[in-house]
Amino acid sequence: MKRIVLSVLSLFTLAAAVKAQSTTSPMSSPGSSVIIKGGVNFANISNKDDGGYDDSRMLTTWQAGIVGDFNITEFLAIQPGIFYSSKGVKLQNGNPGDLDYVKTTFNPQYIEVPVNLVFKTPTGAAKLFFGAGPYVAMGVGGKFKTDTELFGSSESDIEFNDDDPLTEEQEDAGVFRVRRFDFGLNGLAGFEAGAFVFTANYGLGLAKIASTGDNSEDRNNKHRVFSLTVGFKF
Incomplete structure (x- = not known):
């Protein structure tokens, strides 16, 4: 939790710095x-070949x-x-109270x-917008949790490997290790409505999560994330 709080505070600090630079630089658009x-x-992980x-x-x-939000033209940014x-992702077998109840939660950050x-x-202060683009991400933490009826609960930190993201081969692979x-x-x-921004986003992961898999084998084992966010523009 401490790491999460520090990360969020860092994001706010960076926002203030970027805004200050954009208002003082003569090159700002x-x-x-x-x-x-x-x-x-709303996160999930693909489990089918398609x-x-x-x-x-x-x-x-x-x-x-x-x-x-950097404008290229009046309508393109x-x-x-x-x-x-x-x-x-989460996996569940049975219901709480059943002898075969098992719930597993995999939650990387x-x-x-x-x-x-x-x-x-071009609709004035209230605008619709549509967009697309790539993303890259680096794993920094997370938990793997298991709840069972017979054996209680357990929790462990997710362990990331040191795999080279530019190669298909799996350096530093391991059965319980995740690609960083x-x-x-x-x-x-x-x-956009004035200073408020409402966004729906779908993230299609292209890299396998498990460090023992090859990206080109199939489309299983990859992040799928639908998100809804509210933003404030300044």
């Missing part, structure tokens, strides 16, 4: 701004971060950002950096 965002993640997943495995988590994002190209409608680096694609839509 008109209309550029900074958006502080936070919201809920990249699909089971809705029953969804884990409700959260994210918080900042986004730069580039939006780089940095987020602390909680992902994962990432520092994620998206860069999206965003189109905004993730990457993928974002698709987003939302609207």
